[in-house]
Amino acid sequence: xxxxxxxxxxxxxxxxxxQIIPAIHLYLVPTIEAEYRKLGSFAxxxxxxxxxxxxxxxxxxxxxxxxxxxxxxxxxSSREHAPIALGAAGVKAVVAGSFARxxxxxxxxxxxxYPVDCVARLCDEFKTGDEAELRLDENVLIKAATxxxxxLKPLGDAKDVIDAGGVFAYARKTxxxxxxxx
Amino acid sequence: xTEKILAQHAGKAAVRPGDNVWVRVDILMTxxxxxxxxxxxxxxxxxxxxxxxxxxxxVVIPDHYIYTVDKMCQRNVAIMxxxxxxxxxxxxxxxxxxxxxxxCHIALAQExxxxxxxxxxxxxxxxCTAGAFGEFxxxxxxxxxxxxxxxxxxxxxxxxxxxxxxxxxxxxxxMAKDLILRIxxxxxxxxxxYCAMEFAGSCIESLSMEERxxxxxxxIEAGGKNGIIPVDRVTREYVxxxxxxxxxxxxxxxxxxxxSVANYNAAExxxxxxxxxxxxxxxxxxxxxxxxxxxAYIGSCTGGKLSDFIAAAKVLLxxxxxxxxxxxxxxxxxxxxxxxxxxxxxxxxxxxxDAGCLPVAPPSCAACLGGPVDTVGxxxxxxxxxxxxxxxxxxxxxxxxxxxxxxxxxxxxASAIRGTITDPxxxx
Numbered sequence: 001x002x003x004x005x006x007x008x009x010x011x012x013x014x015x016x017x018x019q020i021i022p023a024i025h026l027y028l029v030p031t032i033e034a035e036y037r038k039l040g041s042f043a044x045x046x047x048x049x050x051x052x053x054x055x056x057x058x059x060x061x062x063x064x065x066x067x068x069x070x071x072x073x074x075x076x077s078s079r080e081h082a083p084i085a086l087g088a089a090g091v092k093a094v095v096a097g098s099f100a101r102x103x104x105x106x107x108x109x110x111x112x113x114y115p116v117d118c119v120a121r122l123c124d125e126f127k128t129g130d131e132a133e134l135r136l137d138e139n140v141l142i143k144a145a146t147x148x149x150x151x152l153k154p155l156g157d158a159k160d161v162i163d164a165g166g167v168f169a170y171a172r173k174t175x176x177x178x179x180x181x182x
Numbered sequence: 183x184t185e186k187i188l189a190q191h192a193g194k195a196a197v198r199p200g201d202n203v204w205v206r207v208d209i210l211m212t213x214x215x216x217x218x219x220x221x222x223x224x225x226x227x228x229x230x231x232x233x234x235x236x237x238x239x240x241v242v243i244p245d246h247y248i249y250t251v252d253k254m255c256q257r258n259v260a261i262m263x264x265x266x267x268x269x270x271x272x273x274x275x276x277x278x279x280x281x282x283x284x285x286c287h288i289a290l291a292q293e294x295x296x297x298x299x300x301x302x303x304x305x306x307x308x309x310c311t312a313g314a315f316g317e318f319x320x321x322x323x324x325x326x327x328x329x330x331x332x333x334x335x336x337x338x339x340x341x342x343x344x345x346x347x348x349x350x351x352x353x354x355x356x357m358a359k360d361l362i363l364r365i366x367x368x369x370x371x372x373x374x375x376y377c378a379m380e381f382a383g384s385c386i387e388s389l390s391m392e393e394r395x396x397x398x399x400x401x402i403e404a405g406g407k408n409g410i411i412p413v414d415r416v417t418r419e420y421v422x423x424x425x426x427x428x429x430x431x432x433x434x435x436x437x438x439x440x441x442s443v444a445n446y447n448a449a450e451x452x453x454x455x456x457x458x459x460x461x462x463x464x465x466x467x468x469x470x471x472x473x474x475x476x477x478a479y480i481g482s483c484t485g486g487k488l489s490d491f492i493a494a495a496k497v498l499l500x501x502x503x504x505x506x507x508x509x510x511x512x513x514x515x516x517x518x519x520x521x522x523x524x525x526x527x528x529x530x531x532x533x534x535x536d537a538g539c540l541p542v543a544p545p546s547c548a549a550c551l552g553g554p555v556d557t558v559g560x561x562x563x564x565x566x567x568x569x570x571x572x573x574x575x576x577x578x579x580x581x582x583x584x585x586x587x588x589x590x591x592x593x594x595x596a597s598a599i600r601g602t603i604t605d606p607x608x609x610x
Contacts, residue, residue: 014371014460016575023551024580026215027247027254029261030324031222046577072372075405076575077551078307080219080323100405101376102307106323167325168227 004092004114004134005144006065008126009044009054015069016076017103019046021085023077030084039081040088052128055089062089066132068141069096070123073115074103080110087112093134095141095152097121108158111166116141117153125150183410184378186432187318188340191301199342199441207239208300208317210330213286214244216305216323218261223328234269235334241273241295242266243286248277248546250554284513284545287311287483291395292515294425298413299432303330307402308483308572314394315421316413316432321402341407342441343378344369348385350448355607357493358393359485359570359590361385361446362400363454367464368444375405377441380434382412385448391420392489399484400572403461453605455568456588459576467593470603476565478503478598479579480591481510481543482550485570488519490591494570495530497595497609498537504601507539508559510548517545539598552580561586568597 025042028035037060044054044062055062067073067086073096074082083106086094093114094107107115114136122141126132131144136159139152155162164170171177189196192203212220224232234240242262247255259277266274273295275283283289287308290296298316303309305327312319322336330336346365352358366373379401386394394416398409411417413431421429455470457463480486480494491511511517520531520542531542549559550571561567561584569579574586589597592606599609 014575016573016578018551018573018575018578022577023553024555027252027258027554029218029222029258031219031226046582048576048582072375072405075371076307076402076573078305078309078321078323079216080305080325098372098375100372101407102321102323105326109323109325109329167329168223 002135002137004065006131007063008066008068008128008130008132009064010123010126010128011067011069012123013070014072014075017074017079017082018076020044020074020082021079022046026079026081028081030081036084036088039085043085043089062091065090065092066134067091067094068122068126069094070121071097073099075100078102080106083107083110083112095122095134108161109167111162111164111169114155114159114162116155119151119153122150183316183380183412183432183434184318184343184408185340187299187301188338197340199340201340202337203340204335205301205338207303207330207334207336209239209241209295209302210327211241211243211286211290211302211304211309212327213242213246213306214255214258214262215246216327217242218258219324220305220327220331221261221265223325224331227328228332232332234271234331237270238272240271240331241290242271243275243283243289244277245284245286246547247553249544249558250556252554255554282514284511285483285486285547287399288487288512288516291315291391292424292513294421297421297425297427297429298417299430303327303336308399310401310406310409311395311399311483313398313401313408313410314391315417316411318408318410320408341376341378343380344374345380345382345440345443346446347383347443348381348446348448349383350385351388352385352448355453355592355610356448356451357590357592358389358396360451360454362397363456363464363588364451366400366404366462367456369404371403371460371462372405374401377406379404379406379409381409386411387414390489391416392487395487396484400461403572453590453593453607455593455603456574458574458585458587461573461588467589467603468605473587473603474566475505475568475597475601475603477505477567478507478594479549479559479567479569479571480594481508481512481548482571483512484572485591486510486512486516488516488523490570491516491520491530492523493591494595495525495533497592497606498599499525499533501537501599501609503538503598505598507598508543508549509534509539510543510559511545513545517542549579551578568594568603570594
């Protein structure tokens with residue numbers, strides 16, 4: 001994927017995995033299709049009260065396709081439910097000042113979404129509801145209303161893995177491993 | 183140390199920070215929350231008939247959602263039970279049997295699965311606890327774990343090492359929890375992102391294995407990839423009492439490169455708390471005396487070991503708590519220790535009962551991470567909690583409205599007596 005357009009949801013620093021997917025929902029098993037979708041309906045339901053709902057009540061997916069956040073996004077637990085809940089809700093990318101290590105790796109392993117580091121602090125430049133275009137090939141996030149362009153750090157080889165749909169799909173595509181059951 | 187262990191497991195003479203290497207895995211641990219998803223990935227990718235890489239190297243320890251009537255949680259344990267039976271997995275600690283242990287990171291150590299020089303991966307961020315044994319241990323997601331389950335290998339980036347040297351005897355009012363809260367306060371919740379945190383110095387050498395586990399356990403709270411402590415006599419005695427498997431001791435080379443070195447003098451540190459809503463929101467306990475509490479909680483992989491309960495009991499002996507005080511031993515072995523260990527002729531369990539604490543709950547992760555609504559100790563409203571656990575992000579113990587202060591068992595016990603945050607020196 002080279003370009004992602006859509007509405008932005010803006011968050012601050014240290015958004016931890018309990019805020020992304022509260023532990024009460026961890027009984028859901030991501031490899032079971034119906035439970036995968038249900039995880040999406042709870043994406044970011046652990047955010048403090050007062051913020052706009054990320055997923056509208058009664059819906060399984062979010063109207064926001066891009067999250068713009070501060071430092072250390074995805075810190076805390078190793079639960080893969082976190083990138084999966086965001087991906088299941090329809091999020092295509094998180095643009096953040098930095099990422100917690102396990103969350104970043106889980107994004108790539110699952111291929112659920114692109115975790116992209118920004119250069120300037122973009123959570124101060126965008127507000128929730130802004131339309132934006134993320135051009136991964138150019139490493140830039142563009143604010144639709146003004147045309148402003150914000151530089152992003154390249155994802156490197158990780159982009160190819162996410163493009164393929166995760167580490168297993170990538171490994172098969174590139175011949176590193178055989179097809180399932182082959 | 184971390185580089186040497188990873189090099190050995192990659193079959194290389196040496197590796198450097200930043201290298202991506204394929205590493206052989208000695209132990210893969212999973213539990214009831216991430217196990218079913220891991221198994222799901224494994225079967226989807228390798229086929230329903232595929233075999234696990236080694237039936238003796240997979241350790242399955244259900245511990246998160248055990249004492250709940252929630253049918254889905256029970257289903258997840260059943261998925262793991264069926265999988266372990268089908269694959270003849272040697273180490274499955276079934277909650278429905280006497281084999282049940284409790285919190286995975288403590289059970290791993292007590293059952294002899296943590297051994298110096300090895301690579302231990304787990305589908306839980308606090309897997310870094312095992313670094314206390316001089317091994318490389320870190321948390322991974324379901325997809326990576328599914329890959330390990332099929333191949334016994336993982337691609338890892340070699341981390342840079344941040345070294346923390348703590349010198350001097352730990353004063354009697356301090357615990358490892360105070361050290362790590364201070365370190366996280368100093369470097370922040372992303373201060374060690376991608377890095378190994380190596381703890382050394384005369385203070386570390388004087389610590390028990392359980393205290394060393396507390397230090398390494400919270401490496402993830404600074405964003406660390408792993409925590410690690412050199413092997414010594416204390417390590418050897420603990421490990422040899424629990425397993426007869428051989429192990430290789432790895433030490434840091436003289437002149438090893440470190441990303442940073444920080445020095446602390448144990449005598450200069452103070453009983454610490456991390457205020458809401460972040461583990462790096464450090465303050466001395468003595469500076470938080472105006473915080474009125476609703477609840478105290480002693481438990482989890484961080485603060486639910488036998489030494490944690492002994493510490494709390496020392497403070498509570500002959501005194502009364504003034505707020506609800508929850509006690510959740512990490513494992514069955516800890517639970518048994520509450521009845522077998524005595525202070526002044528009273529068992530720890532009796533000391534806690536005399537002090538007016540709530541009845542001892544069965545071992546599990548319980549309210550450390552909230553859990554199902556019927557979880558013992560779960561914060562369901564705007565409670566102000568002081569806890570020996572590891573995280574206090576919004577909603578971590580259940581309710582988003584709750585405020586959680588992290589502290590050592592000494593400080594939690596002292597605060598439970600007074601009902602406000604209290605420096606334990608006031609009762610020592």
